[in-house]
Amino acid sequence: MAVLKLDKINKIYPNGVQAVFDFNLEIKDREFIVLVGPSGCGKSTTLRMIAGLEEITAGDFYIDGVRVNEKAPKERDVAMVFQSYALYPHMTVYDNIGYGLKLRGMEPEEIEEKVTEVADILELTPYLHRKPKSLSGGQRQRVALGRAIVREAKVFLLDEPLSNLDAKLRVQMRTELIKIHEKISEKFDTSTIYVTHDQIEAMTMGDRIVVMRDGYIQQVASPKEIYNEPVNMFVAGFMGTPPMNFIKGSVDKDGWFCFGDHKLQVPLGKIKVLKEKGYIDQAIFLGIRPEDIHNDPVVCETYPNSSLNIKVDLVELLGSETNLYFTLDEQTAVASIPTQKIERNQELKLAFDMNQCHFFDTVTELAIK
Numbered sequence: 001m002a003v004l005k006l007d008k009i010n011k012i013y014p015n016g017v018q019a020v021f022d023f024n025l026e027i028k029d030r031e032f033i034v035l036v037g038p039s040g041c042g043k044s045t046t047l048r049m050i051a052g053l054e055e056i057t058a059g060d061f062y063i064d065g066v067r068v069n070e071k072a073p074k075e076r077d078v079a080m081v082f083q084s085y086a087l088y089p090h091m092t093v094y095d096n097i098g099y100g101l102k103l104r105g106m107e108p109e110e111i112e113e114k115v116t117e118v119a120d121i122l123e124l125t126p127y128l129h130r131k132p133k134s135l136s137g138g139q140r141q142r143v144a145l146g147r148a149i150v151r152e153a154k155v156f157l158l159d160e161p162l163s164n165l166d167a168k169l170r171v172q173m174r175t176e177l178i179k180i181h182e183k184i185s186e187k188f189d190t191s192t193i194y195v196t197h198d199q200i201e202a203m204t205m206g207d208r209i210v211v212m213r214d215g216y217i218q219q220v221a222s223p224k225e226i227y228n229e230p231v232n233m234f235v236a237g238f239m240g241t242p243p244m245n246f247i248k249g250s251v252d253k254d255g256w257f258c259f260g261d262h263k264l265q266v267p268l269g270k271i272k273v274l275k276e277k278g279y280i281d282q283a284i285f286l287g288i289r290p291e292d293i294h295n296d297p298v299v300c301e302t303y304p305n306s307s308l309n310i311k312v313d314l315v316e317l318l319g320s321e322t323n324l325y326f327t328l329d330e331q332t333a334v335a336s337i338p339t340q341k342i343e344r345n346q347e348l349k350l351a352f353d354m355n356q357c358h359f360f361d362t363v364t365e366l367a368i369k
């Protein structure tokens, strides 16, 4: 079992910088949790407090119901893998993985049993007698994981473990890490906490994502919920590439979102919420994801009340997808459409899928719902 509870955790560094504010989170057995947010938002500090490498200034941290604030890292049953996975260059893969166990005085037979088991999980068996220099980046990364897994810790902490790898390998290792997590959580009931600044990594890997900003948790939810129901403009803008478009305007009493000379019809359900919350005729932000803006003529004809004529400012060809940048009432927006022949300065009609749109308060930036 590995259930973690962080109760109002705060961190103030000796220089007075408060890195984490009232962090509340319960992590379930076998869960894969991703902490994500821009650099400096407090992810690593939180992870290091969980590991016991950084003192918790205020709040309580429990592992399986036991308060562990004052426990040393090695008494906490956590294993951490860092960004730079320094392996011992003169040792074989086998010795790199088993070294920690040897230091703890474990018998060679038992070490062999454990290293063999971990190598099997990580598919490193054919490389056990190689030295790190003759391994690929991904294999080295797995050896570093092996050193942590072999300790059979309850909690597995990963701080940007893929950031040293090239883009292609990173994508491959994401899937591998998920598989490894599944195997080890089944075997040892381990929970994993993974820190990254990369929103795609968070979306693809986490059972739940914790989005942080300036030391505060913004939202804790499944990737799907974070994407479809962001609680505020920060989460909405941080998750997704290109980011969600925000257009400032207001919804009139007839249910049109108006900005400059343009207007888009808002679905009834959304108008009801705006009415109930007192947002009619008030300045608000419309949020719409680039993939919810379409240029298919059939869609534009079907939804004339949510279609607008635009002129393309920039075409960004990405392969099967193309991003079209355009300006509406001096506000820049982007649509992601299937790649086709479209040129700069071309005039187009675009349909905004208003069923997928979001509204945000202009002052608090919170989602209106």
Ligand code: ADP
Residues within 6 Å of the ligand: 013, 014, 015, 017, 018, 019, 037, 038, 039, 040, 041, 042, 043, 044, 045, 046
């Ligand atoms: P992240 O992992 O999200 O990039 P960190 O947890 O490393 O963020 O940092 C959060 C904040 O705490 C930043 O403002 C950073 O400058 C500050 N910080 C981190 N480590 C220390 C330290 N040892 N002493 C003082 N301030 C620190």
